[in-house]
Amino acid sequence: MSENIRSNFHRFEQKAVTEISNFAGRSEFTKIETVAVSSKVPVGDTSRAISTFSIAFDRLQTEFVAKTVRDYIAMRSGYVISYE
DSSP: OGGGHHHHHHHHHHHHHHHHHHHHHHOSGGGOOOOOOOOOOOOOOOHHHHHHHHHHHHHHHHHHHHHHHHHHHHHHHHHHHHHO
16 A cells, blocks of 8 residues: 555646646746836845844854753763763
8 A cells, every 4th residue: 555655646646737837837927028127126234234243153063062061961961970
């Protein structure tokens, strides 16, 4: 029974792809000939945001590394004690 799952799934997959392709071919959205493009949006100065993000990331990364090392040392000590 389980050996037929792959072949049945393959047949279902092919049928689903064919149905989706047929639907897309009949869709009004695929027949659009012109596309409206909006004008470019000016981007403000992002250096302050990037700097703030960098500071916050560095602080959180340092805290994370310190906590991970502390937890690893505690875990390792626990294993050494239980092994002895």
